Amino acid sequence: MSASSPPGARRSRPVVANWKMYGDRRMLAAWGQALEERLGASPPAPVVVCPPFPYLLLFAGARRFALGAQDVADEEDGAYTGCVSAAMLRDCGCRYVIVGHSERRTYQGERDPLIARKVAGALAAGLRPIVCLGESQAERDAGRTEEILVRALEAVLDTLGPLGVESPELHLAYEPLWAIGSGRPAGPEDVASVHALLRRRLRAHDATMADRTPILYGGSVRALQARELRALEDVDGLLVGGASRDVDEFHAICRAWHDRERPQD
Ligand code: PGA
Secondary structure, three states, rough: OOOOOOHHHHHOOEEEEEOOOOHHHHHHHHHHHHHHHHHHHOOOOOEEEEOOOOHHHEEEEEEEOEEEOOOOOOOOOOOOOOOOHHHHHHHHHHEEEEEOHHHHHOOOOOOOHHHHHHHHHHHHOOEEEEEEEOOOOHHHOOHHHHHHHHHHHEEEEEHOOOOHHOOOOEEEEEEOOOOOOOOOOOHHHHHHHHHHHHHHHHHHHHHHHHHHHOOEOOOOOOOHHHHHOOOOOOEEEEEHHHHHHOHHHHHHHHHHHHHHOOOOO
């Protein structure tokens, strides 16, 4: 990639499998092996697998994909029963961690300040946090999408301060709640406009941060959406839930996303 390439061409373009709370040891091991075999025949590109915590070490030997976790504690260590620290995730081979997924915001009551602290801790430990932001159907209907996204993003950036600007590891994911698990992905125009908004907000803080921060899309992604979205300048990756559990579909998504360069590249 030449120094004169457009900034988007230099950003990482990961496809991330979020297994959520599904599967068992046998299923995950077989799926991981099948994915390794399929990716062996594909060009190398970032593919990230986020299994439930107990199964992280199953993937310690994976060579063709990176490992991520679905959550992380905001504290470094201590008497926090049930929590898993960023250092532990690193120790288990994780490179990425999903932070602030809407299911954690909804069911565990996570709010922006806690999420921001988790992001800071993950960065400090050398993880790549994938910070999820998205509006609900009611918020969208009320025309509050921008307000919700900007508030969540600013909470993270304010807490991070210079760490956010300096760290090349920060990733964002736009995940509209109404698209997650609904079989109804956001259309390319909606995705393009929200991603452009997030990019502008990043740029208001720091131009370099804006140019290098990958912004992923998640919400009912299938191979068809991967093909549609890959041409969009500000869409740098995909976060895949339900479809990732079918190894053939997930591999089809990875291929659709990675196999060809974007037209403007
Ligand atoms: P979905 O989930 O692909 O099943 O919509 C995406 C996510 O929650 O990350």
